[in-house]
């Protein structure tokens with residue numbers, strides 16, 4: 001059985017509760033990549049268990065347990081059950097059958113994502129070796145909970161764990177959606193934006209709406225359903241836009257009120273000379289690492305400045321960053337600078353974030369990844 005021995009700094013991190021142990025926290029390690037290892041304190045006392053990520057990874061190991069006994073199947077089932085029960089009691093379950101069941105570190109199951117769409121669950125393992133520990137307990141757990149199809153989504157492939165693979169249809173309020181499991185992003189749908197989509201509905205009646213980075217049009221469909229006069233969805237992915245059009249059909253929404261534009265957003269905004277009542281700006285993550293935050297900040301600023309130029313006076317904009325290293329402070333600062341640079345006066349009406357099935361925990365700051373603002377141009 002391999003081990004990692006923490007240094008004094010590592011011991012502090014361990015007790016502060018962030019499960020990610022970087023190499024600076026480790027005095028010595030002897031283990032195979034992806035193996036469950038003992039965590040030793042600087043005096044060689046066994047204090048917990050971690051998943052070793054290997055020397056090629058910046059991250060040395062991720063803490064799975066702070067008990068001397070190694071976590072067993074029962075422990076995993078208990079943790080899954082806690083996540084399951086929390087989701088069952090969520091108010092959102094009264095009007096949707098799609099939600100995130102497990103949100104990794106924030107749910108005490110580091111590296112594990114499980115999204116539930118109707119009778120299908122999609123699982124992702126984001127740590128080396130995690131599948132060896134969790135595949136068996138979670139498969140039996142989800143079967144017992146009545147899940148009919150369980151799909152393991154990996155970087156480039158998908159594997160059926162039980163049931164069959166078809167893109168599941170689910171409902172959100174009065175709309176039907178399809179999650180594009182095999183070729184789509186995330187596990188197929190952006191569940192994290194659910195609250196913000198509903199919020200949008202109250203601002204769009206009889207308005208002209210521009211949905212930038214629309215993906216399969218979840219914001220667009222809600223806007224149309226809520227009575228928008230016209231919605232323009234812009235995305236670089238033709239596949240996403242094709243699925244958007246299919247979803248318009250499924251929901252019997254008037255196609256003449258909608259326009260899909262396959263384009264990159266920056267050139268679209270630079271050549272656009274229309275203005276809009278409502279704009280949604282939900283780009284992909286511009287950075288995944290702290291080292292590239294300055295470049296990302298610059299890109300977000302430019303994007304928001306260009307979008308504000310296309311917003312009518314009195315218009316409403318919902319703008320987001322899902323980059324983990326872009327903190328709320330950085331996000332607020334870049335919005336301030338974007339509006340100043342473009343000489344736009346804005347009022348912040350509400351700060352936005354990911355929905356309740358993606359909880360945030362203080363001991364793992366990256367769990368707060370989606371930052372947003374509902375703003376008004378004055």
Ligand SMILES: C[S@@+](CC[C@H](N)C(=O)[O-])C[C@H]1O[C@@H](n2cnc3c(N)ncnc32)[C@H](O)[C@@H]1O
Pocket residue numbers: 185189190193213214215216217218219234235236237240263264265266282283284285322
């Ligand atoms: C965060 S997702 C948007 C999710 C969407 N708002 C939703 O709620 O379903 C980002 C989208 O941006 C698209 N995208 C990435 N780079 C782009 C670019 N430069 N121009 C236009 N779309 C882009 C991706 O295809 C993806 O659909």
